[in-house]
Amino acid sequence: xxxxxxxxxxxxxxxxxxxxxxxxxxELHDAIxxxxxxxxxxxxxxxxxxxxxxxxxxxxxxxxxKSTVFAVDHSEQMLDEAERKLETFGDRATLDCGAFPxxxxxxxxxxxxxxxxxxxxxxxxxxxxxxxxxxxxSLTPGGWFINGDVIRFDAPHLETLSGEMIxxxxxxxxxxxxxxxxxxxxxxxxDDPSTLTDQLVWLRETGFESVTSIWQYYxxxxxxxKKPE
Ligand SMILES: C[S@@+](CC[C@H](N)C(=O)[O-])C[C@H]1O[C@@H](n2cnc3c(N)ncnc32)[C@H](O)[C@@H]1O
Numbered sequence: 001x002x003x004x005x006x007x008x009x010x011x012x013x014x015x016x017x018x019x020x021x022x023x024x025x026x027e028l029h030d031a032i033x034x035x036x037x038x039x040x041x042x043x044x045x046x047x048x049x050x051x052x053x054x055x056x057x058x059x060x061x062x063x064x065x066k067s068t069v070f071a072v073d074h075s076e077q078m079l080d081e082a083e084r085k086l087e088t089f090g091d092r093a094t095l096d097c098g099a100f101p102x103x104x105x106x107x108x109x110x111x112x113x114x115x116x117x118x119x120x121x122x123x124x125x126x127x128x129x130x131x132x133x134x135x136x137x138s139l140t141p142g143g144w145f146i147n148g149d150v151i152r153f154d155a156p157h158l159e160t161l162s163g164e165m166i167x168x169x170x171x172x173x174x175x176x177x178x179x180x181x182x183x184x185x186x187x188x189x190x191d192d193p194s195t196l197t198d199q200l201v202w203l204r205e206t207g208f209e210s211v212t213s214i215w216q217y218y219x220x221x222x223x224x225x226k227k228p229e
Contacts, residue, residue, distance in 0.1 A: 003075045004122040004190035005050060011077040014053045017184050021177075022118065023169040024217050028148045029056050029117060031215035031222040033063050036113050036144045041066055047111040047138060048072070049100050049131075050119020054082030054093075060115065061089045068092050070111075073119075074099040101131035105138035114138065114145045121150040121193040128194060132206045139227040145208065146224035152193040153219060162219035196221050 002009060008017050019025045033056075038044045044067040051057050051071035060069060071086075071093060073079050079095050086093040098104060101123070105114065114135045120128060135145045153159050170177045181187060196213055200223060203211045208225030215222040 002187075005052070005119055005188070006075050006078060007186055007188055009185035011053060011075070011081050013184060014078065014081065015055060017186060018055075018118075020173040020175065020180065021166065021170055021186065023166065023220065027217070028215070028220055028222060029059055032056065032115055032117060032146050032148045033059060035146045035214050035222065035224060038064065038113065040064060042112075043067065044112045045110065046070070047105055047114045047135075049104065049114065049116040049135075050122075051082055051095070052078045052117075052119070054085045054095075056115065056117045057082065057093060058085055058089075061086070061092055068094075070094050070096065072096045072098055072100065072104050101127050101134055105134050107138050109138070109140050111138050112140055112143045114143070115147070117148045118150065120147055122188075122190050124192050125194060125198075128199070129202050129206075132202050132208075136206045136208060136227055141227055142229045144224055144226050145203070146214075146222065147199075148215075148220070148222040150191065150193045151196045151199070151216075151219050151221045154195050154197075159219070165218045193219070196223060199223060200225075 008014050044064050046067055046069045048057055048069055048071040051073050057069055057071050079097055167177050170180055200211050203225045209228050211225035213221055213223040
């Protein structure tokens, strides 16, 4: 049985598959990596939540050549893919198997940056709020949390519009959505996205400042905030 967020039965098809069903996947990652204030040559200590096959991890380690990343995920098969991909970065990348918000983040004042991509929307409201509190604790003063994720609209016609946009995207890749999902053994039965506004409010309530949305394409958004200095 699949774990929340694995999307495909077989993790080895995740990389080509996710680009076919998540519009502007690379642009979303770019927005995450462009958002923190850190300079390219800063020795940034990063926690990544839901690293999956290590796509964002790879881009992050490349973008910040002196960074180190502690990348966590609850899926062993996704982490196996990530391990192969990240080998080239040696001890700059550490992978760990476990589930947030129960297992992570455990540290206090440790990370300069916490990032996540397409993972937090698998948590329910209480878990998201618990996670935001734990992320806040784990950041060093001045550190940022940036999340690129699926969001929900509080308006049915915008939810319909987002669904149609995704169907069109999949079609532009040469598939009918249903055929794609069947043939690639894909589904995500565990989605529980929250509205962008709610998540920004929860971040503010947690204590984050400079809370903001940075990028949005229909029901995909990049947002975050800073722990005060
Ligand atoms: C859709 S994938 C995204 C992977 C990667 N971040 C990317 O941008 O392609 C979501 C990942 O989050 C992981 N995940 C979802 N919920 C999780 C949780 N509560 N704890 C740990 N990992 C989780 C899944 O196993 C999966 O690898």
